[in-house]
Amino acid sequence: MFSKILIANRGEIAVRVARACRSLGIGVVAVHSSPDRDSALVRMADESVNIGPAPSRFSYLNIPNVIEAALQTGAEAIHPGYGFLSEDPDFAEVCADNGITFIGPRPDVMARLGNKASARSEMSAAGLPLLPGVVEPVATADEGAAIADSIGYPVVIKAAAGGGGRGITVVRDPAQFRQAYTATRRTAHSVFRDSTVYVERYLDRARHIEVQVLLDEHGNGVHLGERDCSVQRRHQKLVEEAPAAGLTPQQREEIGAAAVRGALAVGYTGAGTFEFLLDDRGNFSFMEVNCRIQVEHPVTEMVTGLDLVREQILIAAGRPLSIKQEDVRLDGAAVECRINAEDPSRGFAPAPGLLDVFDLPGGPGVRVDTALTAGAQISPHYDSLVAKVIAWAPDREQALARMRTALAEMRVEGRGVVTTRDLHLQVLSDPVFQAGQHHTGFLDGATALSA
Structure with a gap:
């Protein structure tokens, strides 16, 4: 097992990874840009290294600086989170060249799957259906x-x-x-x-369904059920839920088996997500692979009881999977809302600023992933995510009700700050969404929601 891991990221995912490291007794190295010197990750870490100024290309995307920080601190592995360098095969290769474990798939696998055209070719050869x-x-x-x-x-x-x-x-x-x-x-x-x-x-009324997979270096692979990510704006996800509403047991079995088959065919290791489109006749088609932990991974954690980041680390350390497919059990339903500092009335324009009030919800089955506190600055230099609110309940109807209650409790206020909270509340109250009949064009057609 690793004794020290460098987290090459920032924000809520960096905090999430640090917590998984702590649960395994692993030391944490934080890298940060100059404006992030007082971030939650830096406060949690055992060591921290400033890797450059605010622009990402000079800090979080600066491969030499990240590698040098790992070598200086003696970190044996790097967890890239999502975004930034998480799906960069060149970065993974540089890690290997320097004797550092990249917590993710091998560089050659990442390169083949990161290119959507070659990924389609690979999955076609593995027998997955394509559009x-x-x-x-x-x-x-x-x-x-x-x-x-x-x-x-x-x-x-x-x-x-x-x-x-x-x-x-x-x-x-x-x-x-x-x-x-x-x-x-x-x-x-x-x-x-x-x-x-x-x-x-192109499918106008498709549902965006993705499957979470875990595969080790010993040829073992499992899927952890599917997520529905159909509520999107400009092809970016806003609401995710697990399991997907309305799928039959046969559809769930087929799409999960297809994802594992495709992953095994290319020698994938670690946590990954296979994304599919489901048409209005119930047929699914492969779309792409995300070779990293997903923003929406908490909904899968809530219905499976697994810590996916912990599993990533164990796999990277060479451990075999601790579960088999028959061990995977889905319990209840979970939904996640991404609360971004964006103004829906202005085409989701970024709306960063200083947080004066940041009151987070709680209660049974409610989880909030964030790296912010009152008094923090939402930076214009990075992703606009403020917090992920996740609600679990024994069934979908109750999970949506808990989420509505949680969002109603949430207060995010500050100079210049506008968030998507109210838009999420509208989505959750929409009869089409409540009936599970939404699709990827849902927000485009629901002008009242985005006005």
């Missing part, structure tokens, strides 16, 4: 237009290296395809430094 489209990158606008004509509109053009909802363009009119193709490639090159794109059928 109509191509598994190879599309080289020209004419080639893409021909593919779109053959599979039928609407289609979606996606950046192969994309993530975070960026590099995605839906095309409904053939006359707009070439312009959309060029624009998407330009965005992909600007944001991801890789202009490769591919084309597939």
Whole structure:
């Protein structure tokens, strides 16, 4: 087992990882940017290292500085959390070159799955269903237009290296395809430094279903059930729940088995998420893999009783999985709301500022993951997440009721600060959502919710 782990992240996920380290008796090294010198992680850590100024490219994305901090402090492993360097195969390779364990999949596996086009090819070979489209990158606008004509509109053009909802363009009119193709490639090159794109059928009323997997270095793999992440804005998730409402036992078994089959086929190790789209006829299609812990992992923890970050660390230390598939039992239902410092009335524009009031909810089955306290500054330099509120109950109806109560208790106030709390309350009270009939276009069609 590791004696010391460096956490190459900030905010609530860094605090979450530090707590898992503490539960295993592992020392914690925090790296931080200059404005994060007094952060919750730094206060929790045994050691801390300043790795640069506020901009991420000079601090949390600065690989040499992160590695040097690990070497200086004697950290044997690095946990990347989510975002930043968590899905960077070059960073994982540099860790290995310096004798440091990267807590995640191998660099070659991450590279193959991090590119959405190659991931589609790998999963197609493993027998997972795909939406109509191509598994190879599309080289020209004419080639893409021909593919779109053959599979039928609407289609979606996606950046192969994309993530975070960026590099995605839906095309409904053939006359707009070439312009959309060029624009998407330009965005992909600007944001991801890789202009490769591919084309597939677009589903207007799909549900976004993902499966949590755990795999060790000894060939063992399990899935921990599925999550519904269909409530989104600009392809970014706002509300997640486990299990997904309305799936049949057969659908749950099939989608979970498919995720494990795909993970085993590519030699995946650690915690990962296989994401699927479910159409209105109940058919699911593979979409992508997230090679890291997910923001929404707490809902899976609440219904399984497992500490997923602890499992990540044990797997990285070479331990075999402590559970088999038949040991996995789902208990009740859980829902998570991401409370961001964003203004829904202004197109979800960031609304950071100084927190004057930060009252968090409590009660049976309620969990809050955050790194903030009253008096803290919500920085404009980083992700706008303020807190994740998670509610568990014996069934979905009660879990939603607990979440509404929890959000009503929550107070986040400050100069310039606006949050998505009220939008979440509207979503939770919407009859379509309560009936489990929402889909990825739910917020787009519910103008009253985002106005």
